[in-house]
Amino acid sequence: MENRHSIGIFDSGYGGLTIFKSIIGKLPEYNYIYLGDNARTPYGDHSFETVYRYTLECVEWLFSQGCPLVILACNTASAKALRSIQQNVLPYKYPGRRVLGVIRPTAEVIGNYTDSKTVGVLGTRGTVKSASYLMEISKFYPEIRVLQQSCPMWVPLVENNEHLGPGADYFVEKYIGRILEADDRIDCLLLACTHYPLLIPKIRKILPENIRLMAQGEIVADSLGDYLNRHPEIEQIIAKEGIRKFFTSGDTENFDRHTSVFFGEHVASEPMSVG
Structure with a gap:
């Protein structure tokens, strides 16, 4: 070449x-x-x-x-x-x-983003169903507990340029609420979809200050x-x-x-x- x-x-x-x-x-x-x-x-x-x-x-x-x-x-x-x-x-x-x-580059460093050793992964149904993050993170940080939440409405909202409108608020609150209710020790949320960073302004409005938000770029x-x-x-x-x-x-x-x-x-x- x-x-x-x-x-x-x-x-x-x-x-x-x-x-x-x-x-x-x-x-x-x-x-x-x-x-x-x-x-x-x-x-x-x-x-x-x-x-x-x-x-x-x-x-x-x-x-x-x-x-x-x-x-x-x-x-x-x-x-x-x-x-x-x-x-x-x-x-x-x-x-x-x-x-x-x-996935692997993210798994390699996610331990630097959590003190409680408990993280939440927000992704598409396909990513969540694959359990890829659970497997990859366990290779590097077997002590970290990983909880997952699929967010099927987030990609359509972003693709249709509705992510900053009031209609997105319900679905942001819905999925964030579900993952945080799963374990109150979560101190890091990973946005495991490349569309999701566009929702960061809305996510930060409802996310407790002690929880880190991790984008992949x-x-x-x-x-x-x-x-x-x-x-x-x-x-x-x-x-x-x-x-x-x-x-x-x-x-x-x-x-x-x-x-x-x-x-x-x-x-x-x-x-x-x-x-």
Whole structure:
């Protein structure tokens, strides 16, 4: 591979743009290709088999664009597809490529955010059902008690730009109330979905001051920087021109309108066909 390649960033829709924004803040010099599978979002309620198939199709498309490294900036894809891709596809079909997720980097540092050793995880139904956070956190911090709460209405609220309106208050209070009632020792809440940071203003209004709110953007960005430092064979073939390209399997005009909310700036996306 010549030194003209990009880092691929994948999400089922818009949420991964919040991760991408943090990555650019830490590592602006690299070239990136962002792909949102908006035509088939949300992934949260799909089966493991469907999420795996969709994710693999998108990862392989990013590989075809010359990305030697792909970040699954999606908790559901990380929970339901990452391990199978890493173990069953890459060694045999793409031995020189790498795919990383957002769950392991978060699990590695979550112990720094809790004093009571009791944390709550807020995620999609798919992420919660996979129990991926329970398994990963237990590897690094077996003493931490993890409670989970699915928040099925949060992604639709954010996707429809209703997250700051009064209609979102009920569902924010509903899911936060449920997780805090499960154990009064919780002192850290993890937003285990890339859409959820957009609800932080409403969450903070009702969250007790002693409870830390943990978003993943900075954590994933730091982890990627560390990975590139430890893997010069990957880092050295990625172009450093600061070029960012955006693709969506959905409507480009709709995608571009949403980027100002998730990414903080307007972009011009290109279409990509899947399925």
